[in-house]
Amino acid sequence: MATQQTIAEGAAPRVPLLYDPRVRGIAYQILVFVGLFAFVYWIIGNTTANLQRANIASGFGFLQGRAGFDIGDSLVAYSSDSTYGRALYVGFLNTLRVAILGIITATIVGFVIGIGRLSKNWLINRICLVYVEVFRNIPPLLVIFFWYFGVLSVLPLPRDSIELPFGSYLNSRGFYFPKFLWGEGAGLIALALGLALVFIWFVRRWAAKRQAATGDRFPVLWTSLGLLIGLPLLAFVVTGFPLSFQFPALSTFNLQGGIQVRPEFLSLYLALSFYTAAFIAEIVRAGVLGVSHGQSEAAHALGLRNRPTLRLVVIPQALRIIIPPLTSQYLNLTKNSSLAVAIGYPDLVATGGTTLNQTGQAIEIVAIWLIVYLGLSLATAAFMNWYNARKALVER
């Protein structure tokens, strides 16, 4: 072939060109690259031609158009007069919200269940085993449907709401709780909280230095807690209790006022958290079991008791095993959040789908979906890789 001969002219002539593995390797790579390039070029060209032939509008100009539909659950101001771009942004924030909260909850529940699986207490051990086996072996969509339709049908209508402490209510429209209304001087409280955090950081540094120098320990935890609660509380008293509550109250159809957590969000969040927690529990268990028993024996031999052994010896080593598979669970949770569309939670896929239908811009919307989910996943992965690098074994 012409390609190989031109490339190989300068190479050492001992090996026949056709059999030089280096030349061959480069030639294959070029071939694959050109093939891929041509394929993508063809796809784009063909799509453009087909769209033009069918008189379908294309381009991203539609994002500026008036959406005309409402979204029930929005973290930012949105009305039917907003643009399609805004609608997609609302959906994106909703995806982000359920993913972040879900990841936090799934991690906590997963760690608890995973440690519980290792417990020597028969009952705790078995309960955790049943939890893992049940949730791990049901498709996530069914778990979501269970939380949505199963739990929804049990809950009463707004006028028969279940009353909970602190002026909260639970009914088929969701979970309602009082809204905090901060009065004048509330900024001072926030300032005090920030100040407390800064103090804590300094105290920790100082205590660590002192322990390294003298071996004396300082009650960091209690000091920190005192600062964290004491300072804002002081500011709260000084400014004269600038806090009032807006309680939810019954109107014709609904509870008005307060903060409403809609059942769509609640069920998706709970379903994703509990589903992913089952996998995280197994990862945690594997991680802890993966730390050689000799490590804890050695720690015991040095005189460390059970809790410091777990905290200082076993868990730091287990984390090295846990973090990489944990990352893929986080990615799974984020991607599974697109199942929201089945229960009407307005995430990116749902609002994008409506936009797609109103504007007919299928290719553009699907491209936006792909880019956003890819971006979210890559960002999560990048963060976890950074964390993993921090926790990884440092060879000295």
Place this chain on the structure above:
Amino acid sequence: MKTVLKALLGSAVLAMAAGSASAATLDDVKAKGHVQCGVSTGLAGFSAPDDKGEYTGLDVDFCRAIAAAVFDDPKAVQFSPLSAKERFTALQSGEVDVLSRNTTWTISRDTALGLNFAGVTYYDGQGFMINSKKLQGISSALQLSGAAVCVQSGTTTELNLADYFKANNMEYNPVVFEKLEEVNTAYDQGRCDVYTTDQSGLYAIRLTLSSPDDHIVLPEIISKEPLGPVVRHGDDQWLDVVKWVYYAQLNAEELGVSQANLEESMKSENPEIKRLLGTEDGGKLGADLGLTNDWAARVIKHVGNYGEMFERNVGADSPLKISRGINALWTKGGLQYGMPIR
């Protein structure tokens, strides 16, 4: 290197040209031997599988009418159940030949989406349904401020709903689902106070609820919803076929030609009936359409005229019992008007 690149690009250009050919849907349909028809995932009276698993309904019958005109066989149809969200992409991409799925005719669908509506097989309007047992004392849509409203995503319904509440300075809480069945379940379980869709749809859905008699449809109609079959833009011949199958059914009803009296009508001396049924000497109306001359007779033989199709699926002979109303012929005070066949 350059030669390889050129060759590859050249072939890519060729393949591209090949990919963008073929717009003659009628020829494609004849070649594959059936009409691929997009219907809803289940809306009683319009398109829903019956207890034998066969699709029935007004939208389904219209697909069968097209198949009858082309193949003289109403069974030469394959149905693709589509959600509101999927329907236009399925039609645009050529996955279905015709979309007969209670779809509202709007300007943006005609233009930006690259579609063509072939007619209005059902004039509808959007309404509201509530559970009158749970919400006593509500008799008008104007009392619905603050209500949670169940609605299907990607429909004109969703947009009309936003407009209506905005125009009347009322608030509402939209609960939006992609699939009709999910909206039904959510409404039936009390997630929403109100269900909104086309009025014909409300009557159909009410039959499927756990206690249909508790639910009432409020009197307000808040929009125009002309529902009809849709084809791709840019294929005039296929558009003509779909359009004239519908007009033939209307003209047949107007002329009194029905499934029951087709035999006699074939012998009729009335020139209008002769033109419609293709019994005229030397007539070539059907051939000009790309079909046979008895195309309309085939439609009447297998599916019947518009009135028969209406009564069988949504009218007096169906559980829905919807009256003809504005869907009556123009001669009887309705809006259904068949263009002349001549």
